[in-house]
Amino acid sequence: MKxxxxxxxxxxxxxxVNGVIANNPIVPILENFLFQIDQTQxxxxxxxxxxxxxxxxxxxxSDTGAIAIPARLLLDTLRGLPDQPITFKVxxxxxxxxxxxxxxxxxxxxxxxxxxxxxxxxxxxxxxxxSADILGAAxxxxxxxxxxxxxxxAMTGVYxxxxxxxxxxxxxxxxxxxxxxxxxxxxxxxxxxxxPRKALNLLKSSxxxxxxxxxxxxxxxxxxxxxxNIRMICRLIDERFPDYENAIPQNNPNVLTINRSEFLGSxxxxxxxxxxxxHQIRLKLAKNDLVISAEDLxxxxxxxxxxxxxxxxxxxxxxxxxxxMVEMLSNLTSNMISLEMSQPNRAGLIIPADKKADEDILMxxxxxxxxxxx
Amino acid sequence: MDAFYASVEQxxxxxxxxxxxxxxxxxxxxxxxxxSYEARKFGVRSAMSSMVAARKCPNxxxxxxxxxxxxxxxxxxxxxxxxxxxxxxPLSLDEAYLDVTENLKGMAxxxxxxxxxxEKIKERTQLTASAGVSYNKFLAKxxxxxxxxxxxxxxxxxxxxxxxxxxxxxxxxxxxxVTADKMNKMNIFTGLDLRQYDESFLTKHFGKAGKYYYNxxxxxxxxxxxxxxxxxSVGSENTFWRDLETNVELxxxxxxxxxxxxxxxxxxxxxxxTVHLKVKFKDFQIITRSRTTLSPIVDSTFFExxxxxxLEQLYPIPKGVRLLGISLSNLALGDDMVGKxxxxxx
Numbered sequence: 001m002k003x004x005x006x007x008x009x010x011x012x013x014x015x016x017v018n019g020v021i022a023n024n025p026i027v028p029i030l031e032n033f034l035f036q037i038d039q040t041q042x043x044x045x046x047x048x049x050x051x052x053x054x055x056x057x058x059x060x061x062s063d064t065g066a067i068a069i070p071a072r073l074l075l076d077t078l079r080g081l082p083d084q085p086i087t088f089k090v091x092x093x094x095x096x097x098x099x100x101x102x103x104x105x106x107x108x109x110x111x112x113x114x115x116x117x118x119x120x121x122x123x124x125x126x127x128x129x130x131s132a133d134i135l136g137a138a139x140x141x142x143x144x145x146x147x148x149x150x151x152x153x154a155m156t157g158v159y160x161x162x163x164x165x166x167x168x169x170x171x172x173x174x175x176x177x178x179x180x181x182x183x184x185x186x187x188x189x190x191x192x193x194x195x196p197r198k199a200l201n202l203l204k205s206s207x208x209x210x211x212x213x214x215x216x217x218x219x220x221x222x223x224x225x226x227x228x229n230i231r232m233i234c235r236l237i238d239e240r241f242p243d244y245e246n247a248i249p250q251n252n253p254n255v256l257t258i259n260r261s262e263f264l265g266s267x268x269x270x271x272x273x274x275x276x277x278x279h280q281i282r283l284k285l286a287k288n289d290l291v292i293s294a295e296d297l298x299x300x301x302x303x304x305x306x307x308x309x310x311x312x313x314x315x316x317x318x319x320x321x322x323x324x325m326v327e328m329l330s331n332l333t334s335n336m337i338s339l340e341m342s343q344p345n346r347a348g349l350i351i352p353a354d355k356k357a358d359e360d361i362l363m364x365x366x367x368x369x370x371x372x373x374x
Numbered sequence: 375m376d377a378f379y380a381s382v383e384q385x386x387x388x389x390x391x392x393x394x395x396x397x398x399x400x401x402x403x404x405x406x407x408x409x410s411y412e413a414r415k416f417g418v419r420s421a422m423s424s425m426v427a428a429r430k431c432p433n434x435x436x437x438x439x440x441x442x443x444x445x446x447x448x449x450x451x452x453x454x455x456x457x458x459x460x461x462x463x464p465l466s467l468d469e470a471y472l473d474v475t476e477n478l479k480g481m482a483x484x485x486x487x488x489x490x491x492x493e494k495i496k497e498r499t500q501l502t503a504s505a506g507v508s509y510n511k512f513l514a515k516x517x518x519x520x521x522x523x524x525x526x527x528x529x530x531x532x533x534x535x536x537x538x539x540x541x542x543x544x545x546x547x548x549x550x551x552v553t554a555d556k557m558n559k560m561n562i563f564t565g566l567d568l569r570q571y572d573e574s575f576l577t578k579h580f581g582k583a584g585k586y587y588y589n590x591x592x593x594x595x596x597x598x599x600x601x602x603x604x605x606x607s608v609g610s611e612n613t614f615w616r617d618l619e620t621n622v623e624l625x626x627x628x629x630x631x632x633x634x635x636x637x638x639x640x641x642x643x644x645x646x647x648t649v650h651l652k653v654k655f656k657d658f659q660i661i662t663r664s665r666t667t668l669s670p671i672v673d674s675t676f677f678e679x680x681x682x683x684x685l686e687q688l689y690p691i692p693k694g695v696r697l698l699g700i701s702l703s704n705l706a707l708g709d710d711m712v713g714k715x716x717x718x719x720x
Contacts, residue, residue: 172718174718175715175716175717175718177718242718242720243720244718244720246720247718247719247720250460251460251461251601253598275713278713278715280713319713321715342601345716347718364718366715366716366717366718367716368713368714368715368716369707369713369714369716
């Protein structure tokens with residue numbers, strides 16, 4: 001079996017799907033790319049059993065067949081090569097593979113393609129068409145709040161609530177929660193699922209930033225995404241997502257409205273002086289007055305800034321983790337934002353003041369307790 | 375809710391219906407927690423000692439409290455409230471302020487809401503409630519007490535001041551017996567009398583509360599419905615089966631009370647700076663002693679020591695002790711809580 005391909009085109013496609021391959025896969029075959037040649041089309045598959053990514057590219061060949069090629073070795077070789085056509089020669093009996101370039105020959109031992117795990121097929125499913133830029137925004141706005149806690153697997157993915165009117169993308173790590181709502185993503189009927197973080201991260205980095213249509217099919221156990229020459233299949237997290245809606249406080253009479261970038265800038269500066277483990281900063285609020293402060297008693301560091309703002313509500317002091325605040329505010333684009341609060345021991349809600357059409361973002365963050373009771 | 379605990383007992387036990395019932399402890403030493411309306415006719419009131427109650431009403435039936443049942447009913451009524459507004463300030467298991475200015479049903483009339491809530495409560499719990507409707511918390515509370523049981527009383531914006539005028543200061547929510555007695559001595563008997571004095575005068579005589587009295591005499595109350603009331607103290611007390619006479623008995627009696635309070639502190643990570651000891655003697659004389667430390671007491675042996683010290687100060691005990699109580703105030707979060715990142719509750 002023999003085929004010729006451009007080294008740079010191949011490298012680009014392999015780089016896209018390489019993210020799937022785990023460092024220490026459960027079965028060694030998963031350290032390989034699966035190459036399937038069907039005359040002028042090469043299909044490359046990478047898998048970690050939970051997530052599968054498949055890409056296709058054009059090659060010159062008259063053969064049909066398959067081979068599993070060690071991913072690391074192949075990628076390192078391609079990265080070191082100047083752009084040129086390269087020839088792959090595969091021995092169907094020994095799976096020995098030879099790469100022939102302008103400069104020389106590289107021999108590597110492939111694996112039997114039969115051993116490569118089967119890719120799940122789309123079965124009975126709900127199909128939704130989503131524009132790539134919208135899906136990308138939904139992922140970017142939620143993924144940073146996904147939990148790393150394997151003890152609560154339901155929270156290690158983004159919860160997607162599809163309905164005929166709108167779609168919610170929800171992520172939480174137990175300390176904060178993001179609900180990203182799109183009224184322009186709709187499905188035929190109500191359905192919910194939890195998509196794991198890894199799949200979404202890979203999707204995010206491979207999605208084009210235009211309005212390319214992403215065909216998304218959801219079965220009871222898998223999600224299938226396809227766009228351009230890429231397909232991704234991932235296993236859904238089979239857990240019950242927490243009842244997040246009840247965690248969003250309804251009555252938040254204390255409202256801070258402030259310029260987002262000024263607030264963000266101040267938080268970044270003040271957080272340098274905060275405790276290195278808690279990242280605790282303090283917001284002291286009075287009528288149209290905000291003082292942000294932090295102190296690190298271990299090093300006698302402290303800082304405070306006074307900011308222009310609109311504040312309507314009770315005088316209060318509330319503590320937050322500056323890292324959370326900075327991350328959330330950085331993800332927003334709105335010029336002005338509001339922070340809605342009720343009590344120093346209850347969640348604060350960050351809501352962009354200028355809303356984009358079809359988009360509704362709500363960010364919730366739990367406070368850090370200050371050394372004043374109440 | 376009308377005679378809440380007693381009504382629940384009468385609902386669950388048909389044999390008690392139509393009879394004078396008191397929910398509370400033993401006949402000799404207990405206190406009436408709630409009295410049915412039949413018992414109230416005889417002058418039985420909550421917080422009255424069971425002995426006095428039994429004397430006033432010889433046929434009074436005492437029932438042991440069953441808090442689990444009360445909690446179930448309480449949850450049911452709160453669910454009814456929650457259908458109308460998120461702004462709920464519970465005062466106890468059976469009483470709450472609701473702000474229905476903007477309500478979930480979009481109903482324009484608070485009176486109509488009160489009527490519906492009463493009906494739903496009746497339907498779901500077979501218990502009656504009394505509602506007071508007005509434009510602030512002070513008046514709403516007055517209105518709810520005005521027509522009981524099964525009442526619905528409205529004080530309209532133009533009636534508030536007049537309503538307060540004729541009211542005896544003893545009936546004012548927020549004016550206790552001692553303050554009312556003091557006012558009587560100053561020839562203040564009604565709301566109208568109270569209204570004759572300016573704020574600085576009232577503040578001089580009654581401290582911080584003076585401003586509140588000045589306002590309520592004019593039916594003014596801007597306090598919002600507070601959905602998150604903050605606990606100001608934590609305490610536990612016990613009335614003993616028989617009077618404690620010796621130091622050994624007193625110390626043994628105090629121990630479980632101290633443990634009870636400490637359990638709460640550990641569970642909630644809320645600690646106090648001031649320890650109060652309350653002693654009620656057999657002649658019902660009550661004395662309190664307290665001590666304040668510089669920082670919150672986070673060590674159980676230290677807390678115990680302060681409590682016993684307060685008790686030892688009273689030695690030799692002049693007369694038998696009927697009740698002992700320990701409470702903590704000046705509450706603050708324990709060190710473990712400061713800087714703690716709170717989590718979502720799910």
